[in-house]
Amino acid sequence: MDQNSNNTEEEIVQRHRKEKKELQAKIQALKKTATKGDKKKKKEVSEEILKLETDQEKRHSDELSAFNAQNVNVNDVTATLDSISLEEAGKGSEEVKQCEGRVSKAQRRREKKAIELKERQQRISQQEADNKLGVRHLETKKIKQILKERNLKLNEIPSDGNW
Template sequence: MDQEQASPDTTQQREEAVTAVAIETLEELRTRHKKEQRDLTAKATALKKTATKGDKKKKKEVLAEVAQLEHGLNQQQESEEKAWLAEHGSSAASGGAHEEEEEEDDFDPNDIPIDHLTMDPTPSSKQPKQHQQQQQSSGGGGGGGKKPNRQKARKDRKAQALKELQDEAEMEAAGQVNMNEVERKAIEELATVMNVTVKDVTADGHCLYNAIADQLSQHYQTEHGDMMSPDDFNEYCKDLESTAVWGGQPELLAISRVHKVPIWVVQMGSPTVKLSADVYSTKTPLMVSYHRHMYGLGEHYNSLRPNNNKHV
């Protein structure tokens, strides 16, 4: 999957976020963190809906993306809390510890880790019933003067709140437009008119180059009957082969000029971009599709193969 590159703006935003910790109370900081976790839960649910049933590859990619988003948020929140404690000292934080213990029954449904919200809610939804059965079997109706099990009751409330949050996140995600599906259908319609088929390219940060490499190999097979050597293609981009730097129109233009072939870029909502079409008008163009919404972390390129190509 294409990896998101840290830009100067992103770095500055993180620094500002850490600086902002100093003017928040610890309670305000943790409240904001809970809201960020809830927002991420809704986003994770929406991403999971983009993986169609039976598509194990897409499901694996989505789960990896969700895990990366969760890891990034957890790291950011951990650094913010450490910065707050470094600024104010641990004594300021310990002042609220006794209050939290006294108000243990005032359960906050937001106090639920993100990893629980992204899992199957079935086991959690059954938990309150199990606790209820345990209470009945332990003779909770007797008048023995025993104090109610506050910890067990709190777990029951936490499980119920977890299920409610999951249901709420799924309802919110259900109302969102699946732009990945809209874009996929639009590009497939364009590809049908052009009598080509979208050939999925691995989302590893090199998708633009891999899509072009696939096109070059198809043309080479047609002309020579053998697969093009990777070295032949990587000569002009060897400086990029060890990194996941994203490519764009400048790289496409460079590829077009190096190989003296036009390149067409099919995308949703815009005319097909035809690079070097006037310069190499007699050559068969390389064709790729440009996707903005296929993956949540950035843009993606796929290769477009002719429908009647025996090498597909």
């Protein structure tokens, strides 16, 4: 800490950024060590990652508060705290994205199927609306009207599927 007290605020912030990058690299290495099927190992790794991140954040905030206690210039302190809190907020949003990204394959498949079904229903209803104004529908309507005048009826015969 004695060495850190002689540093300027910019040097401390720069060192904190470097340490954050190193921690991210270490976290990635830890994540790769946890095999896909080993839930116990994954849990241990995630707990260790959380511990490392909280320790680093606490240490960084302690270092900054110690520096700020020695430093009289309040404006510089606010700027540093804002930049650090923005970086932490960005990291927090990345963690939220990672948690959201951990949806099971089956759940993703179900969601995708539901979306496709919804889109299909929309296309069908749109096509039906388009068909009511189409030439074929108007022609069928005229034919039915002519047949009705002659007391005849149009019988639709479903195909047997062989031809």
